[in-house]
Amino acid sequence: MMTRMLQTFLWKLLLRFALSLAAMAALVWLGYFLSELLLRYNPSRSFPLTRLLVAAINGIGSLPIMLAAGTALFLGLFFWMSRRFLQRFDAITEGLQQIAGGNLAHRIEDGSADELGAVSRSVNEMARRLAIAQQEERAAVQAKNDLITGVSHDLRTPLTSILGFLEYIQKDRYRDELELRQYVDIAYDKALALRKLIDDLFEYTRVAGGGLPLQTEPVDLNPFLGQLADEYEPLLEEAGLTCRVHPSDPPLLAQADPELLLRVFENLLTNAIRYGASGGAVDIYVRPAAGSASPDAEEDAVQAPQPSPPSGNEAAMAEVVFRNYGEPIPPSHLPRLFDRFYRVDASRSRQTGGSGLGLAIVKSIVDLHGGAIEVSSSKRKTEFVVRLPL
Template structure:
């Protein structure tokens, strides 16, 4: 059975209080013989009684000891040593202020100064009465005076005790200063130790939170810079490949390095196809950067079921060429969302083209339209080869191709799905992908504008 720490603190404080009361009783008996303490003490004993005085001293000492033990226990919990044992004690809000810290240091210094001044005076009296040092002490008192000595001694003691009692607060200020210096030097992950619950502790916590925010912003800026560099690298590579082919074939034509008109038309056709591919890449890149620069949307009410049906009709030639068909299932006749029709058409075009490109083995593309209380859900499902698990997390990244063998002839700029994600997110929607050996599903979710049964 675990002991309650409150009872342990109380027992220790009571023992210290009783011992102090016993010493106080002995000191009181001695002070009754020493002027100027004898007269006020005799008056107190005659009008109050010695027992109430001793009890008041014991209660005062008990309270001071109990508070000190409480503070030590609180510091122990804050250090982490007692977190697994007990719930950490909390202090009253009054004692969690810098004003209280200053006041407590001042009062402690004052009390200690008075105690030691009285103790010094009693010691000097005892030395003058019972030792051979009385001549020296009498000379000092007669030629300097007891009042100046006591005043000087008291001031020095007060300053010494004030520096001692305020050392924790000064140490906290130094920790904050050192932490700020570390952060100013660029070490934004440096954490200032939080040792108190007063305003200094709050300042330390706020500075730590500020440092974390700055560190996150710095990381985001670095990621943005890295992303920009990756974008430039990817664009340069993808633009250079078709442009090199175009220049190569145009150079052959310019230098008349062809055998006949048939070969000339062949070279021209290749240059033309490469030019179209280059234009497609530039258009995709322009649209991607436009979407990621928060371009305004022309939002209108859009019936997502009719929209998907029109999309499927437009892809009939491509579906027939791939020997595929599209099936649409909608759980509601009308399901309205707020969307930019042109942009959403581009997103769904990309998903359909992707499903045809990689799902032609499955012969079907299913478009399933369902709803929840707040969202319209559109799923594009194909039954072709699955997406490798290692590629799922990166499938929406720009210039990422799950099929590494894809070239300009097989199509694709690596921006289609990145553009799709940007369009969906611009409509406050979400897009995700799942792929198994049976089916691959691209799921989009949009907030419902109006629902008509």
């Protein structure tokens, strides 16, 4: 406690004040002692210094001389001992001016434990947070611009197509009723795609903007995913796929919003059907985070190595894996797969009805739940791994 108190700015200043006062008193006493010696051993006043001293004493008085000399000595010693404080004040002032001028990378070098050191660290922390806020603001502006650009591009394409076919119909540029019907069907399909894009965009802005409240409750993942697979059975059969759900034992109850969680799993299963049809099967695994993926040895043979046992919060996570065996995703596309409007194959995505927002919505929903999602792809399989808190 005493050491901490002595490290404060006030005590350091008082210490320098006391040292300056003591040094002044010592020097004044030394001057007085030397003057006494000079007057005692040079009574004839033959030394010029003796005559000057006697004249000053007679003209001014010894007390004013001692006070003037003592004050000058005290001020000189005090400012000399406090010069480090003045330098630190100058450093803080310069740092604030640098930051005010926009140089947020400037840092004040001061490792002391007193109040000035605390002020310096606070200024440095302020500059760091301002830099982060500035970066986030720039990123938000860039994201907004990218969103507007992406929306404009993706809205323009179907809208142009719709207007083109409607113009054909308006100008009677069709040969017969069959061609007219074909134009109407194409325009209708494009309008549906446009509506889906608008719906996805609206949902993405709600989820990513944090304006969607979560209605969480315990969700048993085993029957939840089993029912999902049953509902998608017609689409799976149409694509020539079988869906195998591998439930966890014991069951895992994820704390999630059932409606939003269904949106996540529907999107991942739809993607597996669209892009994994050549693989013949879709596997869905439910397991604790970092647990063994499947009891089936044949499936384990093509499974990626399991991560090391988790620590901390990861142990309280459930893991849901959607695995398909279709065409792999090129490695260069994996880092951007969850970006909005990003498509691995733009033409194929539009043909299959993809808006480019599905995986961005999935990631936003998972993040909103405090979970995580990742993707990996190889020649054998593509996996989307969703981790959710229990």
